[in-house]
Amino acid sequence: MLYLNLFQELGLYTACMLCIAILFVLLYEFINGFHDTANAVVTVIYTKALPPNLAVIFSGFFNFLGVILGGLSVAYTIVHLLPSSLLLNTSSINGLKMMFSILLAAIMWNFGTWYFRLPVSSSHTLIGAIIGVGLSSQIFTNTSINQNLNISKLYEVFFSLIISPIIGFLISGTFIIILRKIWKDKKINKKIHFTPSETEKIYGNKKPPFWIRVSLIFSAASISFSHGANDGQKGIGLIMLILIGVFPAGFVINMDTNSYNINTSRNAINNVYEYFSKNKNILFNLIENKEEKKFLKEKKINDLNSFIPNKYKNKFCISENIEDTFCKSVNVFIIIKYTSDLLSEKDNFYQLSSDQRFYLRKLILYISDIINETIHLPNISNEDKKFLKNLNKDIIYIVEYSPIWITIIIALSLACGTIISWKRVAQTIGEKIGKREMTYAQSLSAQFTSALSIGIASYTGMPVSTTHVLSSAVAGAVLTDHGEIQWKTVKNILMAWILTLPITMVLSGILYISIYKI
Numbered sequence: 001m002l003y004l005n006l007f008q009e010l011g012l013y014t015a016c017m018l019c020i021a022i023l024f025v026l027l028y029e030f031i032n033g034f035h036d037t038a039n040a041v042v043t044v045i046y047t048k049a050l051p052p053n054l055a056v057i058f059s060g061f062f063n064f065l066g067v068i069l070g071g072l073s074v075a076y077t078i079v080h081l082l083p084s085s086l087l088l089n090t091s092s093i094n095g096l097k098m099m100f101s102i103l104l105a106a107i108m109w110n111f112g113t114w115y116f117r118l119p120v121s122s123s124h125t126l127i128g129a130i131i132g133v134g135l136s137s138q139i140f141t142n143t144s145i146n147q148n149l150n151i152s153k154l155y156e157v158f159f160s161l162i163i164s165p166i167i168g169f170l171i172s173g174t175f176i177i178i179l180r181k182i183w184k185d186k187k188i189n190k191k192i193h194f195t196p197s198e199t200e201k202i203y204g205n206k207k208p209p210f211w212i213r214v215s216l217i218f219s220a221a222s223i224s225f226s227h228g229a230n231d232g233q234k235g236i237g238l239i240m241l242i243l244i245g246v247f248p249a250g251f252v253i254n255m256d257t258n259s260y261n262i263n264t265s266r267n268a269i270n271n272v273y274e275y276f277s278k279n280k281n282i283l284f285n286l287i288e289n290k291e292e293k294k295f296l297k298e299k300k301i302n303d304l305n306s307f308i309p310n311k312y313k314n315k316f317c318i319s320e321n322i323e324d325t326f327c328k329s330v331n332v333f334i335i336i337k338y339t340s341d342l343l344s345e346k347d348n349f350y351q352l353s354s355d356q357r358f359y360l361r362k363l364i365l366y367i368s369d370i371i372n373e374t375i376h377l378p379n380i381s382n383e384d385k386k387f388l389k390n391l392n393k394d395i396i397y398i399v400e401y402s403p404i405w406i407t408i409i410i411a412l413s414l415a416c417g418t419i420i421s422w423k424r425v426a427q428t429i430g431e432k433i434g435k436r437e438m439t440y441a442q443s444l445s446a447q448f449t450s451a452l453s454i455g456i457a458s459y460t461g462m463p464v465s466t467t468h469v470l471s472s473a474v475a476g477a478v479l480t481d482h483g484e485i486q487w488k489t490v491k492n493i494l495m496a497w498i499l500t501l502p503i504t505m506v507l508s509g510i511l512y513i514s515i516y517k518i
Helices: 002-008 012-046 052-069 073-079 084-088 092-115 122-136 151-182 187-193 196-203 210-246 259-278 280-285 290-298 322-327 329-343 354-375 382-396 404-418 423-431 440-460 466-480 487-515
Strands: none
Touching (some): 012 092, 012 122, 012 210, 012 404, 012 440, 012 466, 052 404, 073 210, 073 440, 092 122, 092 210, 122 151, 122 210, 122 487, 151 466, 210 404, 210 440, 210 466, 259 280, 259 382, 440 466
16 A cells, blocks of 8 residues: 555656556566576476477566575675665655666666677666666766775675676586596496487487486476576665655655564564673774774764754764764764664654655665675674674665565566577577586586576675576586686677676666756
C-alpha cells in the first residue's frame, strides 16, 4: 500500500520516467543473463554433460535461486558507490537522469560486446558507468569528487575486480595439478583427463562417465547460483538507487521495520556506545593524522550541525565533513546517543518525519563506518571483532534492505535472459581460448574455481566479474595442463577488459551531460 500511495503522489512525467528507469534495470539484467549464461553452461555443453537446451534452463533456474537467496551485500556495495546525498540533494528528475545515463551506457556496452562475441565484465561496465556519472555531475553541482563518489568503496571494488581473475587463474591451475597427481595411474581414473572426442573414440560414447558428469553438472549449478547471487544483486542495488532518489521518504530506511527490530537496532547502538565508553583508546587509534586533530581545535561545524539538537553537541565540536567525523572520538558519542534517542519509543518509522528518516540513514551509515573501521584495527581481539560484527548486522538492517517485489522481478529478468542467446559468447570461451577441446578435468577446475571465487565474493559483498573469473580459470587450467592458448582470443579478451572501464565512464558521462538539460 505504501508503494502505491507514493506512486500516486508523482506527476505523470516523473511517474513515466520512473517506470522507464525500472524497465531499463530489468533490461540490463535480462542482457546480463544471456551475456553471462555462457559462463555457467559452456563447460557442461562442450563436455557433453548436458544438452544445450536443458543446460540453459538448468542455469536459469539456479540463477533465479541465487538472486532470491543470495542476500544483499553486493547490492549495497553498488548503492554505496554513489553517496545517497548526491541523489537526495538533486531533484527526482535529475536523479532519474543519472540512472538513465548509467543504465544506457551499461546496456549499450554489454549488448555490443555480446554481439561481437566478446566475454566482458558486466561489473566493470556498471561500475565504469557509475564513475562516469559521478565525475560528470561535478560540472553541474560544483562539488568535489569525494562528494560525488565513495572513493574508499571504489578502491575496494577495483581491488576485487582486478585480483579475482588472477586468483581464478592460479586456483584453477593448482586444481589441475592436484587432479593430475591423484588420478594418473589407474586407467579408470584417467578418464577425467580425456576430451569428449577421446572418450567417443575409446568407448564409443561422447558423454562423460557418470561421476564426472555429476560433478560437472553440480559445478555448473554452483556457478549459476553464485552468478545470480552476485550479478542479480547489482540490479537490486540499481532499483534501490532509483527509488531512494525518487521517493526518499519511503526508501531511505526500511519502512517495514517492526517495533521488535527497531528495539533490536537501538539496543545494538546502545551496546556500541558502551563498548566505546569502555575502550576510549580505540577511538583515538582511529585518528589517522594530525590534520584530523586540527579540526577539533578549530571547532568547525558540518551538516550534522543542522539536525543534531544543541543539547547533544554543546560540549563538543563537529568536524567539517560527515565522512571525516569517524576519526573524532568526541563526536562519536554525540552521534550514537542522538541516533539511539531517535529510535526511542518508536513502534514504526512512520512516526519519524521525512527529514528524520534521511538523518537516520546518514547516522546509521556513519555508525556502521565507525564499527567497520574499528574491526580493521590491528589490536582488536577476535572476540571483539565478532561482537562488533553482530552489532553492525542489527544496526545496518535499517538501511540495507530490499522489498521482496524488487528481488523477484530482478530474479525473473536474469533467469529469462539466461535462457536465450547463450551461444555467441560460449563459443569464444569453449572453443577459442584453448587450441583443442577442453578435458573433463579442465572443465571441472574452471567451474569449481569460478563457483568458489564468486560465491566468496557474494558472501563478502564484493562485486566481481563472473566472465573474467571463468575465462582466466579456463586459461589457467589449459596452460597448467600443458595445453596451448589461442593468444589472439586472449588478447581480445584482455583488450575488452582494459577498455571496458574507460569507455563506459566516457559514455555515461557524455549521456548525462547530454540529457541533463532536457
